[in-house]
Amino acid sequence: MRFGRIATPEGMAFAVIDDEATTAKAIAGTPFTPPEYTGKEWPLADVRLLAPMLPSKIVAIGRNYADHVAEVFKQSAEHLPPTLFLKPPTAVIGPEAAIKIPEFATKVEFEGELAMVIGRPCKNVKAADWKSVVCGVTIVNDVSSRDLQFADGQWARAKGIDTFCPLGPWIETDLEKFDFGHTPIKAHLTHDGKTETKQDSNSDQMIMDLGEIIEFITASFTLLPGDVICTGSPAGTAEMVPGDRIEVEIPGIGTLANPVERA
Amino acid sequence: MRFGRIATPEGMAFAVIDDEATTAKAIAGTPFTPPEYTGKEWPLADVRLLAPMLPSKIVAIGRNYADHVAEVFKQSAEHLPPTLFLKPPTAVIGPEAAIKIPEFATKVEFEGELAMVIGRPCKNVKAADWKSVVCGVTIVNDVSSRDLQFADGQWARAKGIDTFCPLGPWIETDLEKFDFGHTPIKAHLTHDGKTETKQDSNSDQMIMDLGEIIEFITASFTLLPGDVICTGSPAGTAEMVPGDRIEVEIPGIGTLANPVERA
Numbered sequence: 001m002r003f004g005r006i007a008t009p010e011g012m013a014f015a016v017i018d019d020e021a022t023t024a025k026a027i028a029g030t031p032f033t034p035p036e037y038t039g040k041e042w043p044l045a046d047v048r049l050l051a052p053m054l055p056s057k058i059v060a061i062g063r064n065y066a067d068h069v070a071e072v073f074k075q076s077a078e079h080l081p082p083t084l085f086l087k088p089p090t091a092v093i094g095p096e097a098a099i100k101i102p103e104f105a106t107k108v109e110f111e112g113e114l115a116m117v118i119g120r121p122c123k124n125v126k127a128a129d130w131k132s133v134v135c136g137v138t139i140v141n142d143v144s145s146r147d148l149q150f151a152d153g154q155w156a157r158a159k160g161i162d163t164f165c166p167l168g169p170w171i172e173t174d175l176e177k178f179d180f181g182h183t184p185i186k187a188h189l190t191h192d193g194k195t196e197t198k199q200d201s202n203s204d205q206m207i208m209d210l211g212e213i214i215e216f217i218t219a220s221f222t223l224l225p226g227d228v229i230c231t232g233s234p235a236g237t238a239e240m241v242p243g244d245r246i247e248v249e250i251p252g253i254g255t256l257a258n259p260v261e262r263a
Numbered sequence: 264m265r266f267g268r269i270a271t272p273e274g275m276a277f278a279v280i281d282d283e284a285t286t287a288k289a290i291a292g293t294p295f296t297p298p299e300y301t302g303k304e305w306p307l308a309d310v311r312l313l314a315p316m317l318p319s320k321i322v323a324i325g326r327n328y329a330d331h332v333a334e335v336f337k338q339s340a341e342h343l344p345p346t347l348f349l350k351p352p353t354a355v356i357g358p359e360a361a362i363k364i365p366e367f368a369t370k371v372e373f374e375g376e377l378a379m380v381i382g383r384p385c386k387n388v389k390a391a392d393w394k395s396v397v398c399g400v401t402i403v404n405d406v407s408s409r410d411l412q413f414a415d416g417q418w419a420r421a422k423g424i425d426t427f428c429p430l431g432p433w434i435e436t437d438l439e440k441f442d443f444g445h446t447p448i449k450a451h452l453t454h455d456g457k458t459e460t461k462q463d464s465n466s467d468q469m470i471m472d473l474g475e476i477i478e479f480i481t482a483s484f485t486l487l488p489g490d491v492i493c494t495g496s497p498a499g500t501a502e503m504v505p506g507d508r509i510e511v512e513i514p515g516i517g518t519l520a521n522p523v524e525r526a
């Protein structure tokens with residue numbers, strides 16, 4: 001089932017989006033419990049999809065795809081294992097909202113990623129039990145200023161600037177429909193009216209799989225409902241400039257599309 | 264005025280703490296607006312002080328004291344400028360709550376710091392205007408596993424483990440009573456029944472002052488009411504082990520004390 005968050009003439013609400021992505025049916029609660037429909041529904045074209053969740057924290061795993069480690073860090077993954085970092089909740093934007101690049105953030109790149117949304121408070125979860133704490137998956141674009149990332153050493157600023165965390169378009173809660181060991185991830189960049197597929201990878205390139213990521217993080221951090229886990233970017237990240245449009249596509253979820261503007 | 268958050272037999276509330284720290288008077292709202300007293304009050308000894316705020320984010324500045332840069336990074340501050348990092352909200356604990364060290368987090372050190380609490384949503388604040396967005400100051404202990412910090416490269420895990428962000432004991436909102444260019448910061452470690460003053464420094468050692476920190480952060484991140492800004496640790500950080508007790512003292516605020524236990 002797909003849960004989105006929508007802005008309507010009557011306010012904001014969580015909503016169930018049908019498989020054809022034509023209709024949004026408002027629910028009274030949240031995606032964490034079975035939906036209670038309010039009876040209100042809209043054609044999806046008549047509402048605005050917001051980021052599907054406002055997380056209390058966004059925990060990301062860096063250097064989790066061997067091919068991306070090689071392209072960005074110029075080292076092999078054996079010598080540079082996965083690492084955790086945090087993105088601030090204020091960086092989150094929804095589908096079609098603009099990624100706004102300030103002048104000082106140079107060499108800004110997209111990173112298309114599969115994201116997990118946490119469904120219940122949890123700590124010290126074993127890898128095999130990860131599905132018991134994850135309520136669904138969505139798409140995240142871990143926008144990163146490469147210049148700030150390497151100048152600062154710590155990645156919080158380079159990856160945490162307002163608008164640098166596009167999230168959505170919705171949360172897919174049917175985890176059984178995915179083969180998470182072989183899920184394609186693509187990113188298509190439109191520049192000067194021409195669209196190129198820049199990322200064309202697969203979760204089979206992940207170093208830590210979804211269960212290992214949950215075990216690794218929850219050994220240290222309590223996770224809360226709504227927290228978002230970014231599972232790492234595959235190779236093919238590239239620079240975006242104002243005027244571009246970036247679309248991250250994961251089959252079974254959909255496409256997260258955002259224009260790029262100057263802040 | 265001192266605002267704390269208290270656990271009482273009747274529930275949790277924000278409260279105004281008197282200057283002698285003997286009485287807690289519950290308020291109906293938050294520390295962001297002038298207090299509306301509910302009429303309930305307790306001797307401070309009869310309630311439990313909680314972390315004075317549950318922040319939506321904790322933004323910290325690393326390498327902001329030249330003496331601490333030298334001791335931890337073995338380099339001069341000129342070659343290693345201040346950097347931003349984030350601590351997760353789930354790391355926050357209040358006064359007298361235990362810092363709990365898991366087995367894998369080795370060489371865990373205290374870092375006593377002055378913290379600012381944000382009072383209103385803000386972005387792109389000029390240094391000179393910092394007091395217009397800060398509702399008060401408190402004390403933070405930026406607990407850090409030095410081994411994880413350097414092994415991971417990114418500091419999120421080493422500094423973000425549950426309980427690794429003691430905060431309090433309360434928020435002092437009278438900013439005019441401080442000379443923030445010359446504020447003493449001390450940390451006293453009790454080990455095997457013997458107390459030693461390990462940190463004995465002063466904010467005059469800061470590289471970026473409070474206004475510059477606010478300008479630097481808000482150029483990138485929107486800050487929200489309740490967000491906590493950790494302004495950096497001076498020299499003298501040292502290891503804590505289970506059984507120890509750590510007290511961070513800043514005159515004009517008070518003392519933030521926490522026992523250390525094995526998780």
